[in-house]
Amino acid sequence: MLRRRTYGDADRILVVLTRDHGKISVLARGVRRAKAHNQAGLDLLARSQLMLIPGRNMATLAQARPMEVGSAPAELVRLACAGVLAELVDATVEEGRPEPRVYEILAEASARLASAAADPRLALALAAFALAVAGGYQPDLNSCMGCGEALGNDNGEFLPSLGGVVQGRCMGRVAALPCSAATLRVLRRMSVADEATVVRLRWTPTLRDELEAILIAHLEHHLDRPMRAARVLADVR
Numbered sequence: 001m002l003r004r005r006t007y008g009d010a011d012r013i014l015v016v017l018t019r020d021h022g023k024i025s026v027l028a029r030g031v032r033r034a035k036a037h038n039q040a041g042l043d044l045l046a047r048s049q050l051m052l053i054p055g056r057n058m059a060t061l062a063q064a065r066p067m068e069v070g071s072a073p074a075e076l077v078r079l080a081c082a083g084v085l086a087e088l089v090d091a092t093v094e095e096g097r098p099e100p101r102v103y104e105i106l107a108e109a110s111a112r113l114a115s116a117a118a119d120p121r122l123a124l125a126l127a128a129f130a131l132a133v134a135g136g137y138q139p140d141l142n143s144c145m146g147c148g149e150a151l152g153n154d155n156g157e158f159l160p161s162l163g164g165v166v167q168g169r170c171m172g173r174v175a176a177l178p179c180s181a182a183t184l185r186v187l188r189r190m191s192v193a194d195e196a197t198v199v200r201l202r203w204t205p206t207l208r209d210e211l212e213a214i215l216i217a218h219l220e221h222h223l224d225r226p227m228r229a230a231r232v233l234a235d236v237r
Contacts, residue, residue: 001014001042002015002023002086003015006032011027011028011030013025013027014027017089017099017106019100020098022094022095022096022097022098023095024058024096025058027055027061028042029060031061041066044083045106045109046066047066048064048065050065051065077121077233077236077237078120080229080232081123081233083229083232084128084227084229084230085109085124085128086229087228087229088219089106109124121212122208124233125190126190126195129187135222138191139165139187139191139214141184141191143164144164144165144170145162145164147169152167153184154168155181156180157171157172158179159173159176160175160221177213177214180210183210183211186211216230
């Protein structure tokens with residue numbers, strides 16, 4: 001599930017991402033009642049098998065069966081990261097348009113967030129970069145966005161408005177975000193889908209913060225909207 005809103009006295013309208021039909025809205029009747037039997041399969045980013053009854057405006061939920069036991073994030077940071085991903089996908093995917101790659105990215109991220117052994121912020125970073133690639137707005141990590149020269153393995157700054165990194169004499173611009181040499185190396189590993197190396201890296205707090213700030217700012221710029229869930233994550237952190 002990506003999003004939900006109350007409807008009537010005991011119902012909710014759910015926005016879910018499906019493998020074959022893309023993003024759809026579903027009416028879940030009675031789900032707000034204390035003893036509603038479908039609640040377990042309707043957590044944020046939980047993967048469930050849904051039995052739907054077609055309707056004129058939207059389908060009605062008949063049954064929700066979780067595909068994985070304990071698949072929903074529990075602790076606050078994991079839940080906040082799940083909220084960011086859900087908001088990203090909701091803003092990226094058009095209703096009724098199948099997006100199998102986005103579904104795959106979200107399923108992988110959901111599994112990582114549900115694992116106590118996995119770093120939730122790393123799971124968010126990997127998924128956010130993959131979503132940028134899938135959407136066709138992967139950041140430029142090879143040339144300086146100020147002068148066009150090849151980027152070195154040096155500290156620099158990321159400019160969301162230009163979708164890439166500046167170094168050297170091109171630094172010092174307004175609205176630039178810190179991008180250390182270590183962060184640039186991680187972004188480059190992500191750009192070639194080298195997740196095995198990324199997962200094995202030593203993740204310092206500075207590296208996490210820089211990477212998260214860059215990816216969220218980059219996606220917000222391309223989506224042309226601020227992400228409320230990102231502010232929640234910053235507060236929880």
